[in-house]
Amino acid sequence: MTTDKKLDKFEKLVSNKPSNFLSKFADYKKDQKWLDKSSEIAVNVLEALRNKNLSQKDLAEKLEISAQQVSKIVKGQQNLTLETISKLETALEISLMDILSYKPVDEIKVTSTQIKAVHKSLTEQLVSTESKHNYSNNFKQQVNSMTVVYSKNELKYSIAG
Numbered sequence: 001m002t003t004d005k006k007l008d009k010f011e012k013l014v015s016n017k018p019s020n021f022l023s024k025f026a027d028y029k030k031d032q033k034w035l036d037k038s039s040e041i042a043v044n045v046l047e048a049l050r051n052k053n054l055s056q057k058d059l060a061e062k063l064e065i066s067a068q069q070v071s072k073i074v075k076g077q078q079n080l081t082l083e084t085i086s087k088l089e090t091a092l093e094i095s096l097m098d099i100l101s102y103k104p105v106d107e108i109k110v111t112s113t114q115i116k117a118v119h120k121s122l123t124e125q126l127v128s129t130e131s132k133h134n135y136s137n138n139f140k141q142q143v144n145s146m147t148v149v150y151s152k153n154e155l156k157y158s159i160a161g
Contacts, residue, residue, distance in 0.1 A: 039076035041085065041096050046074050048092040062091040 001009075049059060060070045063084075072078040073088070080088075089096050 034079055035076065038078060038080060041080060041088075042074050042076035044094065044096055045088060045092065048094045049074075052092065054092075059091060063087050 045059075048054075049056065056070045056074060057067050060067045063070070069078070073080065073084075078084075085096050088094075
């Protein structure tokens with residue numbers, strides 16, 4: 001193909017209209033958080049259907065909605081209301097959401113800082129204990145997670161090995 005033919009072909013492909021990519025991207029970014037949550041719910045619904053040997057049609061009948069609506073739910077394309085989530089939980093006998101109690105942002109930040117301090121302190125203690133007792137590298141690999149629970153102004157933690 002000659003250069004002139006390639007240029008002609010390229011000009012036919014190029015549109016004179018401005019791209020709307022940026023506006024679509026802005027919409028996507030705006031909706032990303034609920035889309036992520038909706039996808040998580042979709043995965044859980046699909047897993048529950050599989051575990052209970054139910055079809056999407058069975059779920060539609062239980063919820064008294066159309067099969068198309070269930071299809072949107074399991075594709076993560078539906079901005080679900082709390083009412084719909086509650087109906088899904090009842091129909092599938094599962095929990096999809098936990099509502100956490102109210103905490104001011106400042107309190108959450110303080111808790112996060114406290115958790116980091118506790119984690120650092122425990123890590124230093126473990127390294128110190130390991131060097132004192134000459135534990136093997138296996139010890140480092142076994143102690144690899146820490147559970148932190150914050151409730152009623154009290155910070156509790158435990159190490160899982």
